[in-house]
Amino acid sequence: MKKQTMNRDWIATARTLNEALPYLQRYTGAIVVVKFGGNAMGDTDAMAEFARDIVLMRQVGVNPVVVHGGGPMINDMLAKLNIQSEFKRGKRVTDQATVEVVEMVLTGLVNKRIVQAIMDEGGRAVGLSGKDDDLIVCEADDPELGFVGRPVECNVQVLHDLFAAGIIPVVAPVATGMDYLETFNVNGDTAAGALAGALKADRLLLLTDVSGVKNKAGEVVTQMTPEDVRAMTEDGTIAGGMIPKTETALKAVEDGVRAVVILDGRVPNACLLELFTEHGAGSLIRRADLEPVRPRT
Secondary structure, three states, X not given: OHHHHHHHHHHHXXXXXXXXXXXXXXXXXXXXXEEEOHHHHHOHHHHHHHHHHXXXXXXXXXXXXXXXXXXXXXXXXXXHOOOOOOEEOOEEOEOHHHHHHHHHHHHHHHHHHHHXXXXXXXXXXXXXXXXXXXXXXXXXXXXXXXXXEEEEEEOOHHHHHHHHOOOEEEEEOEEEEOOOOOEEEOOHHHHHHHHHHHHOOOEEEEEEOOOOOEOOOOOEOOEEOHHHHHHHHHOOOOOOOHHHHHHHHHHHHHOOOOXXXXXXXXXXXXXXXXXXXXXXXXXXXXXXOOOOOOOOO
């Protein structure tokens, strides 16, 4: 009985690979920017699974870019250093002392942990911040927020150089400013969207702790146009923490990203389900004039 079960498992695995072939071919050479954050970052097994998915994507010819957050780790370090932190309109007020901690935590502890996870799964990865090679240049987003940046320029040649070398870039959302020696803290989703737009990426995957954008009935909307997003925001269907993510998606699509997907990063193999299966995962946002690449029922 055990042997028969194993054979059935092997057949199912072979069938899955066979069904994935058109999507593997579809994404060969494509640039996919993945915003990684949430609960998965603090879980060793979830981190390893995410890293394995990213390595597999690179192995089959996709050019992934990982952009990460790290809010809980920043909070922990600020508490250890007895530095008070406050939030306004959902964004961290970042003074000079805070931005130094943000840079230390994101470019050091968090970034290198993700790089190491990818390396442990057999990939090649290099950690960067937005300050490296002027990858992300910012100006102040709001004077009340201090050193919180809004990207005004992305110089992505370094990412293309890494793609050519078969290396996966892992980017911490810390950026340089327009003035000498300025450092800015950048929202992770915002940084991912800016890089995706500058790269004219095929996909921007925003991994979250929810299953996607939901309608008034609580059902995940699997495909949306920018017009749909604006209408759902105006009538209050899209609200709270989902608004910044959909705003990032709209800006990315406007900047030339083919499609943005908001999906649940807690689901095992979420990125692979989105890219390499018939129905995808989460909520896909794309221009109305682009044909859907799969049914997504």
